[in-house]
Amino acid sequence: MLYLKSLLIHLKGQMQYKMSFVFLLIGQFLTAFSAFLTIYVLMQRFHTVKGFTYPQVLLCFAVVLLSFSLAECFFRGFDTFSGIIANGQFDRILVRPRSAVYQVLCAKIELTRLGRLLQAVLVMVYAIPHSGVIWTADKIGVLVLMILGGVAVFSALFVLYAGICFFTIEGLEFMNIFTDGGREFGSYPISVFGESVLKFCTYVIPLALFQYYPLLWLLDMTDKVFYAFTPLIGALFWLPALLVWRLGVKNYVSTGS
Amino acid sequence: MKAYMSFFRIRFLGGLQYRIAALAGVATQLAWGGLYVLLYKAFYEADASAFPMTFRQVTDYNWLRQAFLTLLFVWMLDRETLESISSGAVAYEVVRPTDLYLMWFTKNVAMRLSRAVLRCVPVLLFAFLLPAPYGLSLPAGIEGFIGFFVTLFLALGNVVAFVMLLYIASFFTMNPTGLRVLMLSLTEFLSGGLIPLPFMPPLLQKILEFSPFGAMMNMPLRAYSGSLSGPALWTGAALQVFWLIVMAGGGRLWMGRALRRLQVQGG
Amino acid sequence: MIELQGITKTFRVARRSGGMKEAVKALFRREYTLVQALKDVSFTIGDGEMVGYIGPNGAGKSSTIKIMSGILTPDSGTCVINGCTPWKDRKRHVKNIGVVFGQRSQLWWDVPVIDSFELLRDIYRVPEGTYKRNCEELCETLELSEILRTPARQLSLGQRMRCEIAASLLHDPEVLFLDEPTIGLDAVSKIAVREFIRRRNREHGTTVILTTHDMQDIEALTERILLIGKGEILLDGSLEALRQRHAKVRKITVEYSSGTFPEAAGITPLEAAPGRASFAVDTDVLSVSQAIAVLTGNAEVTDLSVQGASAEELVVSLYEEFHI
Missing domain, CATH: 3.40.50.300 (P-loop containing nucleotide triphosphate hydrolases)
Known part of the structure; x- marks a missing residue:
């Protein structure tokens, strides 16, 4: 399979710089640490926020960080797409007989980004027994679903981001609210930010669909069973993202810029 | 001096050209600031008695930080400076009859100021228009007003002096990126970029307030709202002067050594 | 068979001008100019x-x-x-x-060239047999066998270009x-x-x-x-x-200390600088030696050179002819 072959190529390439690889991995691990420190300091002072305890917030933080780092590692091509346009690599992609999305996906896989993942796993290992959840098979299933849904939403955001690159490079900074902001603020269950932000993150950018709602179900704070399945709806965010991407490609081939 | 003025002008005009970028930047700043306000509101509702500052002081801190982000955050590095070190082009700079430390220092200050001029006005305006207690309030009296400006410029000096140390450190390490990223994210946390220092555990807060990290955004953002006032404010400002002299003086000496080393080793 | 018929393409380019006032104005309204990159391009290649x-x-x-x-x-x-x-x-x-x-x-920058080739094989879905045959043939004719195991970033420009073409x-x-x-x-x-x-x-x-x-x-x-x-x-x-069409034209460059050059049929001035001038001479109208006689008649010439048409000059004269 082409994707696996690309993955191997990237791995092989990055292993050429072993020291640098290790340094960046550690750097990524420690960089994410300040986000954890923030939660630690604030939760030590206030103990609960909107009814969530410290381990419960940590569980949410771990889910978001885990899915973000997975998405960032494997969808790095979209995340750094402005570079792919700028250096002409996208022209090359267009003269190859595969779909452009698939090729961009294969174009860049950065395993150093997994440094964050390591931290997410450690936090999760702490949070799982302390969150007060009785872990039955269905709860574990939903936790996995949350992570996968998170990967889907974040990767869709990266695709959206890449699609916007076709129209404006300058305006891109705004997308950081949803990607980096989604990671930073998504450390807390979205309801913390109030009703309107929750609505926005439910109907516009579906960040809440893979953390807040299923989390409520995990923590037995709701009896609405369908909350457990909202990550699936969140994954549908790929559709509008792909639409923007298509429009972008269309614009690119008609303006050549 | 004239050269620096025209450098500033070019940067400023360049910034104006990218109107969408400026607009997007302002919108991002606003959204980010708004989310912070909402987050602290939630914590305030959780336990108001555990708040070490008043809620208004926290929102003021928050909006001013968003408005003066480009002045006060360490991670605004100058790409040109970094490239000239990593590519070795810095060797040519030594030939010129200017003080390289002073030149880079001014350049970084100019870069930060020119970016801030464009972005701070809309953010401040928006924050002033928000209803109390979510928006930006007026400064805490004449002391807060003057204290804010004095400590803001001292903080800018401290931030740039600190960043200069990072640039110089890149001369000595084979792998500067990893170290730099790490230092930047740590400094962001320790200087109060993520949570104001009063929210930290008391001992850590005390230590940080005496350290160079406390001489950065901690000072102006708290002086404005009166979270720091009277003797505490002015001893803080004195500490800022102290750290500025130590970091800039030390940096200049260190840079001299770095450049001599560069000359000996031939880059 | 390649057939292009009446291809037209126009680009929209943002106009940017200097000055504080203009920059502020551009903040609110941006002007665009249309650049016509291709006008009615048609050709056929067999x-x-x-x-x-x-x-x-x-x-x-x-x-x-x-x-x-x-x-x-x-x-x-x-x-x-x-x-x-x-x-x-x-x-x-x-x-x-x-x-x-x-x-x-x-090519993928950090990995051996052969890995890039294999990835391309998969991208283009080249059957294994065809790939083997092509790879062998290309390696032989482009002399790649020695460098196939080298990462692309370590190749010289010439080696890399050969690999690019093979790829x-x-x-x-x-x-x-x-x-x-x-x-x-x-x-x-x-x-x-x-x-x-x-x-x-x-x-x-x-x-x-x-x-x-x-x-x-x-x-x-x-x-x-x-x-x-x-x-x-x-x-x-x-x-x-x-070449035949332009072989008729010679370029004469003259260096002189004083004097003027008369106008004559078949001699077209190309450039003139103090002490130096060049002319295109149409050999259908007058011969090179006649042209030299005309040019040296009224001037104190210190040096003179006649150039024919290399491919390089052919192009220069084409660009001159079409004012591009």
Whole structure:
């Protein structure tokens, strides 16, 4: 399979710089640490926020960080797409007989980004027994679903981001609210930010669909069973993202810029 | 001096050209600031008695930080400076009859100021228009007003002096990126970029307030709202002067050594 | 078979001007200018032809190549290459073409070249047998066996270019687009690359479209040249015919200390600087020695040179003729 072959190529390439690889991995691990420190300091002072305890917030933080780092590692091509346009690599992609999305996906896989993942796993290992959840098979299933849904939403955001690159490079900074902001603020269950932000993150950018709602179900704070399945709806965010991407490609081939 | 003025002008005009970028930047700043306000509101509702500052002081801190982000955050590095070190082009700079430390220092200050001029006005305006207690309030009296400006410029000096140390450190390490990223994210946390220092555990807060990290955004953002006032404010400002002299003086000496080393080793 | 008919392309470019006032104004309203990159471009290239596509920078060469390779959609006009419209059936079309951008690499930077080739095999879905055969043939003719295990970043420019060309031929394309394939290469590598392209064309009947600023490439490779300037095809003919047409013109450069030069039929002033002037002489009207006599009659000439038409000068005189 082409994707696996690309993955191997990237791995092989990055292993050429072993020291640098290790340094960046550690750097990524420690960089994410300040986000954890923030939660630690604030939760030590206030103990609960909107009814969530410290381990419960940590569980949410771990889910978001885990899915973000997975998405960032494997969808790095979209995340750094402005570079792919700028250096002409996208022209090359267009003269190859595969779909452009698939090729961009294969174009860049950065395993150093997994440094964050390591931290997410450690936090999760702490949070799982302390969150007060009785872990039955269905709860574990939903936790996995949350992570996968998170990967889907974040990767869709990266695709959206890449699609916007076709129209404006300058305006891109705004997308950081949803990607980096989604990671930073998504450390807390979205309801913390109030009703309107929750609505926005439910109907516009579906960040809440893979953390807040299923989390409520995990923590037995709701009896609405369908909350457990909202990550699936969140994954549908790929559709509008792909639409923007298509429009972008269309614009690119008609303006050549 | 004239050269620096025209450098500033070019940067400023360049910034104006990218109107969408400026607009997007302002919108991002606003959204980010708004989310912070909402987050602290939630914590305030959780336990108001555990708040070490008043809620208004926290929102003021928050909006001013968003408005003066480009002045006060360490991670605004100058790409040109970094490239000239990593590519070795810095060797040519030594030939010129200017003080390289002073030149880079001014350049970084100019870069930060020119970016801030464009972005701070809309953010401040928006924050002033928000209803109390979510928006930006007026400064805490004449002391807060003057204290804010004095400590803001001292903080800018401290931030740039600190960043200069990072640039110089890149001369000595084979792998500067990893170290730099790490230092930047740590400094962001320790200087109060993520949570104001009063929210930290008391001992850590005390230590940080005496350290160079406390001489950065901690000072102006708290002086404005009166979270720091009277003797505490002015001893803080004195500490800022102290750290500025130590970091800039030390940096200049260190840079001299770095450049001599560069000359000996031939880059 | 490549057929372009009435291809037109216009770009919208933001206008930016200096000054504080203008910059502030641009903050609210931005003005655009329309640049017509291609005006009614039509030509036909038969199977197995080698065509040199020349023109000054910004004339529309790369826009045409981009349209033919499916990267750019024209505003109007048709382009059919082996039965495909590039921008309509992109994937089907690009299976049949190979593209080399001289300035950009298509190899994966940090891994051995052979890994890049294998990945390309998978991207193009080349059957194993065909891949083996092509790879062996290319390695032999381009002398790649030694460098296949080297990471691309460690190759010299000449070695890399040979790998680039091999990479774009692994899938047996019928048409090969070469965008400045010899740029930056040393003389030996240039000759090797040219030799290979000629051989490929002869043995496989590959259609080759070549853009270049190096006229030796054109001389060595192509019988036919297409000249484009300001978005229009100005000339389409064999290099030989062009040479004959322009062989009639000589350039005489004169250095002088004093005096003037009379006007005469068949002598056209090209440049004039104090103490130095150059003229184009039409040998149909008067001979070179007659021209020299005319030019030296009224002036104190210190030095004089006569230049014929190399391919390089041919192009210069073409650019002059068409004012591009």
